[in-house]
Amino acid sequence: METVPETPPEATGAAGIAGAGLTVPATAADPVVLACYGVTKSYGGVLAVDSVSLEVPRRGLFGLCGFNGAGKSTLFNLLAGSVRADSGSVRIDGRDATEWSAMRRARSGVARTWQTVRLAHGRTALDNVAAACLRDPGQWILGSLWRPQAAPARERAWAALESLGIGHLGARPVDGMTLEAQRLTELARALVGEPKVLLADEPASGLSATQRTVLAEALTTISADRAVVVVEHDLDMLTSISEHMWAMVEGRLAYSGDVETFRSSPVYAGLRGIEQG
Amino acid sequence: MSEPAATDRGTIESSAATGPAGPAAAAASPAGSPGAAAAHQVRRHDPVPLAAAVGITIIGGLVLAAMNGSYLGLTVTTGVGYAVVTTGMVLQLGYSRQLAFSQSVFMGVGAYGTGVLETKYGFNSAESLLAVIALATVVSLLIGAVVTRAPGLALALATLLLPLFIYQLATYSSWLGSFSGIDGVLPFWSGPSYESTLVRSGIISVLLLGLAAGLVLRVMRSGVGLQLMAMSEDERLGESIGVSLRQRRLEVFVLGSVLAAVGGAVLASAQGLVTPDVLSESAEITLLLMVFVPGRKSVAGAIIGAIVIEYLTTSTSFISTNLGIIEGIILLLILLVEPDGVAGAVARLLGRRTDRWAASLRSWSAARFRERGGRGARGGGNGARDAT
């Protein structure tokens, strides 16, 4: 376990913020695709994320765990750009993305899902996914007169649903679906744009044990050719599928390393509540 | 949210358990209808918008010709003018849920623009129409650039204030003819007799309506339309899938406003004069009813609604005197009973039939799934790559 500097490697002389985070050693083979350096965010005096630094290699499945309120979701928001950091920097593919909007980050390959299901009601799963995979998302609205991108987008969307085993639900309105089907639809929506990184926030919450295993398999296959960061409270599931673990405690990155060491770490014991009994 | 699960639990779990065996599940499941999905993708060219445009022009033209310049014809032409506005509102208020109350303002821009250009600067109707479109585009860009920064409720309120001071400005300004307005607006296409002029101009108006409807339908059914669908549901979601909220909001605002201006121009040329009434709150109210009663997401509904309501308000004195009460009651009934308006109810009735149609496609598409579904399970994106 090596420490990551509070400032991006090349940004020299920038004043390092106290409290170094920990991260995966990024090799030349697996360059860093998404990284944050000393990001900090506080809400009304409460420090939600406290100078966290981590680097996400190009492929693999990475687990992020911690108590509620440890700042996992906030960290996701900071990485995905829906929340601006008070300080620190975010880098996507080595470019400084700190000031980028959520839209620009999404277009440059950062996909995400939320704890709660977010789908367009009354519309089919197919349309929900297709909205996320236009070849030219910034197309001028009148451009759609001579180049409506709907048909090819639906093709891609349908294939993505297929790949998660719910292609047969494509033409179904999302409202009537099971929670599992809705979660898989959201997953398809996140993946259909061929993202470089997928930030999955509690993808299995509310799912039954069997459904969780299905989802776990899906996530594993997905992580074969991209980076997947999963926030999850089910530590057994998380440690079984992740190849690297991050743990947050009170807004700070308290652990970063491989799964075996994690299982024997005090943080793990704390999360398990072993000391309580 | 978890309750409806009971309906299709069987389906989803069978498929989930057997991961990639989507096809089997699909073929097996009674409810899942990949047929419809596949059918979507096969049809690369979407005929509906063009068909609508042509259909509206032809039918409308024939109707107006049949009325042959009667007073009814004039009413219908006026209704067509409103219909152009409401068509834009379907995209803006209905589909994109951008609750802006500024249409009457831009209707005024169109009407007064036409009037001023033709009476004071000697433009002919074609020139003034183009000029008005350009003017509306610029104005709506300027206003839209400001108001579309605001979130939903704020935007609604900001635009709620617009008609107020625009109306004041128009009535104060003698240049715009204050309360009496501007007289002597040219018809689109004048003929030898009053009747023929009315018919010809009517046909032009209908053509404009056809274009407007085709444009709106095309946008709503395009990929951009899908983006609008997503962001109208949830803006955080929208930006997370790469939708530029600022851009789309502004585009929708401008499009809606320009169509409103065109509608205003149609009104002006149909009636031959412009009065401040186009700017009044009541005009905005009538427009909202024309959209919400037939169903705020249905272009056809908005067009029919506009013409019918215009007819009712002008034809019978009983309605025109008690307009307020009637409008209010209808609005409340619609909101309570069928928020999607009459069109919503109709759609629900037709829905069953389309289901049957989809079912007939199922067997065929299931085969199509087998030949290409297999690889699906390997790696999230791969399937998508194969598809394209």
Added chain:
Amino acid sequence: MSEFLNLLAAGLTSGGIYGIFGACLAVWFRVCNVLNLAVGDFAMLGAIGTARLVQTDHLPFLAGIVVDLAAVGLIAWLFDRLVLHFAFDRGAGAHGIVGVFFYTFGLSLILEGAARAVFGTDVYGAPAIWSGPALAIADFHVQRAGVLVIALAIVSGLVLWAYLRFTVSGRAASACGESVLGSRIVGIDSALFRRRIFIVTAVLAALFGIVESPITGFTYLSGPTVSLIGVVAAGFAAFRRPGRAVVAGLVIGVAEAMLGGYVSTTYNDVLLYAALFGIIILRPEVLGLGAEPA
């Protein structure tokens, strides 16, 4: 100096009008996240109704007021029972931002139409409650009705503010606006709060119409303008703070009067709208308009 003082008096009077309607809108919006666009029409019914009862039906003034207010309360109750009940308790009908505007908007249309059918189109003013010549302190002149307006505005603003600030019931009312289910599980009857406060604000608006009508006079069409003025004032108070709405209203009124007096009389309310427009656009979060109501 005297000009300034008289402008101030006029400004405070019209400001009181803005403020009170703003307060009525704000407190109800806080409870059920709906803007009461009919509040002006209730004021109109108050003014015209009382005027008719007293002048043509020759009721004693006080009786006229009582009967009229009772009628307004009844109308409000009926609307809640026949429309809001189904929309918000039975979950029928349109919701979200459409519901925020259009239910009360429909009511406003109906009330105007009815008023036109019953009262016709001429201008009414209820008799003055506190008649007599304008009060003159040195060269500072203020109409008695104006004094009533300002007093009533400040009092009702204070009462509403205190209610929300200090009582459990007030907190419960706010809770209804936050989470209907969350309030019902602890035994708060959100429907009851919605109905009560709707009726109270309707009656308050009507009473205010009566007090104010000697100054301006009402026609069946006065409603929407008044409602919009209320929306403006409430807008300056985040749509949820009745107390702040009254203060905002007074400030707006004075500013408007000063603009009218020293700058231009024709466009002063244009400037007023422009001010709110600016705030809505530049600092929506200040007005608590960051997100759409659930």
Added chain:
Amino acid sequence: MPAGAAALEVESVSVSYGKLVAVESVTLSVGVGECVAVIGPNGHGKSSLVTAVAGLVRRGGTVRAFGETLPVGSPRAAVRAGLILVPERRHLYPELTTRDNIMLGSYSRTRRLRARQAWEDVSGVIDMFPELGRLLDQKAGTLSGGQQQMAALARAMAAAPRILLLDEPCLGLAEAVARRVYDWLGAMTETDMTILLVEENPAHAILVADRVVRMYKGLVERPEVSSA
């Protein structure tokens, strides 16, 4: 522990949304001081059952609390009978302070009081959830999931319940936090508090429940006695 007289009796209760039947004539009774857990996969009507018992959704059948029949569709009556629901996903009042959130739990008793008096009346519940102490003046919307769950439980306790309905109390909670919730629940079962617990995860339910029933497709399967 042996159940005494039945505190909560649910007789052939059924819930349906339009055509869809979510709960199909469910009958079960919970003795005074007993803790019964309803388990089963999602979407099989567990939540519908408890929300119906709390009078939040229209239902068929009868619900009795301490022998008193509760009118259909009146949550207030249920609250007055001492029957309090802690709903799935908490449903706090995000813009109000944590203090107000907890204080409003006591609404049915303190509705006539001033806010400060009401708070003094209920502030005792904080001792059960010490971590809320420093968050009292924070808006509930800014609390973390675990803290919100604690606040929701505190709000329920402020209502001085005799019967607690808990719907997925650990949904989305970290294991140790969940464990704390369950430790607290365990302590509750030692008192004469009657608890009906909806839990998707049987392992959790076993920890505290005297009895576990399983719902599948809107029906209660035959009760089996748990190891606890």
